[in-house]
Amino acid sequence: xxxxxxxxxSSVTDTGELPRSGDVSNSPDVIPYQTLxxxxxxxxxxxxxxxxxQELYATKDNFIYARGKNMANALQQGDIYxxxxxxxxxxxxxxxxxxxxxxxxxxxxxSVSAQSEGNIVVTEMPFVxxxxxxxxxxxxxxxxxxxxxGTKPSFTGVTDFEKYVxxxxxxxxxxxxxxxxxxxxxxxxxxKTTFAYAQGATxxxxxxxxxxxxxxxxxxxxxxxxxAAGPNPPIVLDKTQVSDPNGVYGMxxxxxxxxxxxxxxxxxxKSTPPVDSSITFIAYYLESSGTGPSKQVxxxxxxxxx
Numbered sequence: 001x002x003x004x005x006x007x008x009x010s011s012v013t014d015t016g017e018l019p020r021s022g023d024v025s026n027s028p029d030v031i032p033y034q035t036l037x038x039x040x041x042x043x044x045x046x047x048x049x050x051x052x053x054q055e056l057y058a059t060k061d062n063f064i065y066a067r068g069k070n071m072a073n074a075l076q077q078g079d080i081y082x083x084x085x086x087x088x089x090x091x092x093x094x095x096x097x098x099x100x101x102x103x104x105x106x107x108x109x110x111s112v113s114a115q116s117e118g119n120i121v122v123t124e125m126p127f128v129x130x131x132x133x134x135x136x137x138x139x140x141x142x143x144x145x146x147x148x149x150g151t152k153p154s155f156t157g158v159t160d161f162e163k164y165v166x167x168x169x170x171x172x173x174x175x176x177x178x179x180x181x182x183x184x185x186x187x188x189x190x191x192k193t194t195f196a197y198a199q200g201a202t203x204x205x206x207x208x209x210x211x212x213x214x215x216x217x218x219x220x221x222x223x224x225x226x227x228a229a230g231p232n233p234p235i236v237l238d239k240t241q242v243s244d245p246n247g248v249y250g251m252x253x254x255x256x257x258x259x260x261x262x263x264x265x266x267x268x269x270k271s272t273p274p275v276d277s278s279i280t281f282i283a284y285y286l287e288s289s290g291t292g293p294s295k296q297v298x299x300x301x302x303x304x305x306x
Contacts, residue, residue, distance in 0.1 A: 004148045005072035006114060006121065008172035012051055016071050016169050024165045027172030030082070030144035031065040032056050036104075036126065040065055044122045055177035058133040063126035064101060066144045066172070070114035070121070077149040079109040082127040087139045087175065090162075093155035096143070101127040111149060131178045140178060145171040186220060186239060187270040193304045197225065197283065199259040204285045206299070208235055209250025210265055214277040215242050219269035221249060223281060227261035235263065267304070278305040 007016045010024040028051035037043050044052075044067050056062040066080045085096030103110055103125045112121035131140065145153045147170070158164045165173050199206075210221050219242050225235035231253040240249050265281045267273075280303040286294035 004076060004078045004146055004170055005070065005074075006068040006076050006078055006112070006146050007071050007169050008066070008068045008144060008146060009169075010165065010172065012049060014169070016069075018169060019166045020169070024162060025141065025173050025175045026051070026053075027144070027174045028053065029067045030142050030172035030174040031067070032129075032142060032174065032176050033063045033065055033126070036063055037065070040126065041122045041124055045120045048120055053174060055179055056129070056131050058131050058178050058181050060130060060181060062129050062131060063104070064129055064142060064144075065123050065126050066110070066146075067120060067122045068112070068114075068146055068170075070117055070119040073117040075116075076114045077111070078113075078121075078146040079111050079149055079151070080123055080144060080146045081109050081153050083143045083145075084129060084131075084176075085141050085143060087141055090141060091159055093158050093161070097153075097155060101129050103127050112146070131176070133180055134178050140176045142174045142176055143171065144174075187268045190267045190269050190273070190306070191304060192264055192266040193281070193302060194262050194264040195281075195300070195302045197261050197263045197300055199255050199257060200299070201257050203257045204255060205252060206231075206255045206283055206285050207250060207252050208237070208263075208283050209248050209281070210237070211248050211280045211282055212242060212244070212246055212277075213279070214274050215245050215267070215279060216269065216271070216273055216277075217242055217245060219267065219273070221265070221267055221279060223263060223265035225261040225263045227259070230256045230259045235261070239268070263300075265302075265304075267306075273306040275306065278303055280304075 008029045010020045012028050032053050034054050070076050082101040084099045089095040110123040114121045147153050220239045222239045223237045228234040283300040284296050284298045287297050288294045
C-alpha cells in the first residue's frame with residue numbers, strides 16, 4: 001500500500017510510533033456516530049483528545065466519520081476509504097474489502113488535505129452504514145484507511161490483520177457495538193374471540209386465515225389454537241401488521257383426523273376502528289373437481305364486528 005504521513009490513531013495516546021502498543025482495535029479516529037454532525041470539522045477537531053465513538057443501531061442509517069493528523073512538515077493530500085467486516089473475517093481482506101462504504105453524497109472515499117505538520121483533518125461528509133441486525137455471537141468492526149490522493153488501498157497478502165494494523169499508522173480499526181432495533185410497542189387489544197374447532201373424521205391440509213373488512217392499516221391481528229399437538233405446523237399466526245384493509249392473512253397446516261381445539265383470534269389497534277369494520281376467521285380446505293379450479297370448502301367461519 002502506498003504510504004502517506006497522516007496518522008489515524010489506534011488510541012488517544014498514539015503518537016505514530018511503530019509498532020503500535022496496546023489494543024489497536026479501538027481507534028478514536030474511525031468514529032461511528034448515530035447522528036449527523038452540523039459542523040464535523042470543528043466538532044471532531046475540538047474533541048481530538050477524546051474517544052467519542054458511539055454504539056450504533058441495527059437496520060438504520062448511522063454515520064461514520066474519520067480524522068487524522070499530519071505528521072509531515074509538508075502538504076499531505078489523501079483519500080480515506082471505509083469498510084466494515086465481521087470480526088471473524090478480519091484476517092481475510094478479500095472478504096471485507098467488498099464491504100466498502102459510501103459517503104452521504106455517494107462517493108467511495110472522502111478526500112482530505114493537511115497544509116502543515118500537526119494539522120488535523122476530518123471527513124466533512126460522513127460515510128453511511130446500515131448495520132445488520134447481528135446474530136448471536138456476531139461482532140463487527142469498522143476499518144478506515146488513508147492513502148495518497150488518487151490511489152486505492154491494497155491489502156494483498158495480509159493474513160494477520162491485527163499485526164498489519166500494529167505495523168501501519170495510516171489505518172484505524174474500531175470494534176463496533178450494535179444495538180438491536182427495538183420494535184415499536186404494540187397497540188392495545190380491542191377484542192379477543194374464542195371458539196371451539198373440530199376437524200372431523202378426515203385429516204386434511206387446512207387453511208386458517210383472518211379476512212379483514214375495512215380494518216385500518218397499521219393495526220395488528222393474530223390467532224392461535226390452544227392445542228399444539230397434532231397439526232403440522234401448529235395453528236398459529238403471530239401478531240401481524242395489517243397493510244391491506246381488506247386483505248386476508250393466514251397459514252396452512254396439515255391437521256390430523258379428530259383434532260379439537262379452542263382457537264382464539266384478536267384485534268389490536270391504537271384508535272377507534274370504523275363502525276362497519278369486521279374480521280372473520282375462516283378454516284377451509286381446497287377440493288379438486290378434476291377439471292376446473294379447486295373448490296374452497298369452509299369448515300369454520302366466525303365473524304367479529306367492531
